[in-house]
Amino acid sequence: MTGLPATWRFSASAFNVTPEVIRAERTAPDLALSLVHRGIASEIEVELGQLWRGYPEATPDEARELRERLAAAGGRVSIVGVSIDEWDGRRRRSDDERLAFLEPQLRTSAALGAAGVRLPIGQAGALLERLVPLLDDLDLVLYEEAQGHQTPAAVPDAYARIAALDTPRVRLLLDISMLMPALxxxxxxxxxxxxxxxxxxxxxxxxxxxxxxxxxxxxxxxxxxxxxxxxxxxxxxxxxFGRSEVADVASVLPLLGGIHMKFWDLDDTDGRITRPIRDLGTVLRTTEYAGTLCSEWGGQEWLADDPWAVTGRHLALARSALEEAAVASPKQAPSPRGDGAAPHPSPL
Structure with missing residues (x-):
């Protein structure tokens, strides 16, 4: 069976253990670390607001401690979920205030040794241009995450801004929830x-x-x-929950730096979990994608399953689906437009 590209890195989100964080029998950093200790993933995504009570203020000492503990276990942080609070309790924050809210989170993420940080697509807006020098200084990538109904057709200006910046410091993160064939x-x-x-x-x-x-x-x-x-x-x-096909995102794949393999449960009836993973994997084989493929569990909202068990099983299922997609060579890969042509090289 054809191997997967070395530039495709599997990871797991510490968001998956949120029910355990709420239970508070162990600290949030300990629970994030458990994903590495249990051998589920060596790279993990974390949510900054979930780790420490000092959020959003910088917590560099705590971040460095977690970084060292992860390294000792053979792990590291890949991407950090950050946020911008648009309101100060009385009024909408100015761009200067939004930047001031975000900057300490970026510094904490750098102290964690993260490769990048993640925001919802379009939220940074005009701040993106101002953030690039700071991202350079901190050696971070800002990933704008698109999910659900946020296709290029739905929010074209947000994708266009990433493309116009044309910098490796700002990339797209695609959540596979956009490509759900069934609920x-x-x-x-x-x-x-x-x-x-x-x-x-x-x-x-x-x-x-x-x-x-x-x-x-x-x-x-x-x-x-x-x-x-x-x-x-x-x-x-x-x-x-999205209802798009891979063809709907093919034009923005050159902007891609990360993937959330969002899953809800492990019932793969009619390929509702594995089909979009295979479809995306097949198209990615025709590109030079380099980035993470992160297991993120959204079903904790209504399920009480063991988060470690479901994450491990999902990663195994996803890897198998991607290996199946890899059997087809790039020349054999179906066109995302379904017309036998190669994927359109333009980012938009």
């Missing part, structure tokens, strides 16, 4: 238990990617018929 089986079961209209659940089960389904989801929400206990869960249909 998670356990999620559909949860909606049914939450008394969502059975007709809508059936539509979501059999026709997730059809435009009429999205319209039905919006109409049902506006009707006020979503029961309170599952209202937050229901919003995933509009925010976190």
């Amino acid at each position: 998670p089986v356990t999620y559909l079961d949860e909606l049914a238990r939450g008394r969502i209209d059975p007709a809508l659940v059936a539509l979501l089960t059999d026709h997730w990617r059809e435009p009429d389904t999205h319209a039905a989801v919006v109409d049902h929400l506006r009707s006020g018929r979503v029961p309170g206990p599952v209202h937050t869960l229901y919003m995933n249909l509009l925010v976190r």
